[in-house]
Amino acid sequence: MRENASISRLSAELLDEHADLLKFFDRYERSAIGHAVADFVAGNPHEMPLPKFVDALRKWLEPRSKDHFAYKMSDPDAVRTVVASLGDRVRMPFEPEDIAMTNGAFSGLTITLRAICDPRDDVIYLSPPWFFYRGIIRSLGATPVRVAVDPSTWDIDLAAVERAITPRTRAILVNSPNNPTGRLYPRATLDRLAGLLEERSRGNGRRIYLVSDEAYSRILFDGHRYESPALSYPHTLVVYTYGKQLLTPGERIGYVALPPTMPAGDRAALRGALLMAQLVTGWAWPNAVLQYALGDLENVSIDIPRLQRKRDRVVNALKDAGYRLHVPEGTFYLLPHVPWKDHDAFYDHLNARGVFVLPGSTVELPGTFRISLTANDAMIDKALPVFAAAVREPAPA
Numbered sequence: 254m255r256e257n258a259s260i261s262r263l264s265a266e267l268l269d270e271h272a273d274l275l276k277f278f279d280r281y282e283r284s285a286i287g288h289a290v291a292d293f294v295a296g297n298p299h300e301m302p303l304p305k306f307v308d309a310l311r312k313w314l315e316p317r318s319k320d321h322f323a324y325k326m327s328d329p330d331a332v333r334t335v336v337a338s339l340g341d342r343v344r345m346p347f348e349p350e351d352i353a354m355t356n357g358a359f360s361g362l363t364i365t366l367r368a369i370c371d372p373r374d375d376v377i378y379l380s381p382p383w384f385f386y387r388g389i390i391r392s393l394g395a396t397p398v399r400v401a402v403d404p405s406t407w408d409i410d411l412a413a414v415e416r417a418i419t420p421r422t423r424a425i426l427v428n429s430p431n432n433p434t435g436r437l438y439p440r441a442t443l444d445r446l447a448g449l450l451e452e453r454s455r456g457n458g459r460r461i462y463l464v465s466d467e468a469y470s471r472i473l474f475d476g477h478r479y480e481s482p483a484l485s486y487p488h489t490l491v492v493y494t495y496g497k498q499l500l501t502p503g504e505r506i507g508y509v510a511l512p513p514t515m516p517a518g519d520r521a522a523l524r525g526a527l528l529m530a531q532l533v534t535g536w537a538w539p540n541a542v543l544q545y546a547l548g549d550l551e552n553v554s555i556d557i558p559r560l561q562r563k564r565d566r567v568v569n570a571l572k573d574a575g576y577r578l579h580v581p582e583g584t585f586y587l588l589p590h591v592p593w594k595d596h597d598a599f600y601d602h603l604n605a606r607g608v609f610v611l612p613g614s615t616v617e618l619p620g621t622f623r624i625s626l627t628a629n630d631a632m633i634d635k636a637l638p639v640f641a642a643a644v645r646e647p648a649p650a
């Protein structure tokens with residue numbers, strides 16, 4: 254680790270931990286900007302925003318009282334919208350007091366883990382993960398514990414989870430459908446995970462929580478219905494962001510929700526803990542305008558059938574070209590295997606032709622690469638022949 258007296262040891266450790274990712278983004282920004290690029294790197298928009306989103310922001314920007322822009326924690330109308338939405342989708346009567354509005358899942362995850370973890374607690378995450386889980390866990394003084402998913406199905410490896418649980422285990426992070434694998438964990442897997450967590454919580458004499466990162470729960474293909482892990486395990490904290498369904502990750506709103514099946518005493522304690530965590534995390538509530546607008550945004554979504562058609566087009570083209578990949582049940586992402594032994598040479602080859610993807614090494618899975626289907630059709634038109642040609646091309650020695 255690079256010691257540096259001018260910053261904290263934790264900052265130095267976090268920089269170290271994210272060095273590869275930061276280096277990648279630095280290089281990507283420098284080489285992609287100003288070039289005609291097929292950009293598959295991040296779940297970012299590559300088309301104009303949804304008009305309904307813009308209309309709602311315009312409408313709610315106009316002050317209606319002197320308090321319009323006053324300090325705002327969870328707005329009661331936004332909370333009502335979330336309660337109704339969860340009632341429809343999770344089919345459980347969530348209580349308004351059990352909803353904390355947050356500025357996206359980033360802060361939702363941070364305040365959730367801050368509310369439940371002590372320093373030196375273990376938090377299990379499934380690998381390949383979203384790239385900031387480890388950093389968020391470490392920033393709280395807790396220890397990230399990596400458990401790989403089953404490499405052939407991308408499903409949760411329950412035996413490996415069981416082996417990873419210790420008396421220090423406080424939580425397991427579950428993200429379904431999963432970034433980056435696209436896997437929607439089957440209800441049967443979640444039920445078995447719930448049984449395991451219940452048994453081991455009892456054995457430990459301390460609750461192991463399930464933190465459910467549901468960022469992509471409304472980005473589902475093939476008629477799949479979302480079944481929240483909260484249906485399987487009452488001690489689940491549901492974390493959501495509207496940044497995916499609206500494809501507006503720079504305008505930030507989401508929530509943390511405690512299901513009504515969680516014992517009332519635990520919920521009461523967690524409400525206070527989440528509130529404190531929101532304050533000390535740096536006012537982790539969404540801006541007022543987005544909260545007012547939520548009622549108009551709740552049912553607005555990017556065109557999922559169109560995203561599915563893009564998925565089918567890219568998956569089929571990659572498979573025809575000879576790539577190995579799982580067909581995602583949801584999310585924005587594909588995770589094909591790199592067809593060359595020299596992964597960096599493969600990325601250089603794509604980059605030289607204006608095609609940018611996310612190297613699997615940034616998600617703990619070198620040998621794969623992630624493609625975001627938020628790329629526009631012109632980018633896909635441009636990239637598919639490049640992907641196909643790369644397989645036919647003899648990899649450099």
Ligand code: PMP
Pocket residue numbers: 296356357358359360383428432466468494495496497502
């Ligand atoms: N969790 C996962 C799995 C994600 O992919 C993302 C966004 N890429 C987040 C959380 C954070 O979402 P937001 O930026 O909307 O807070």
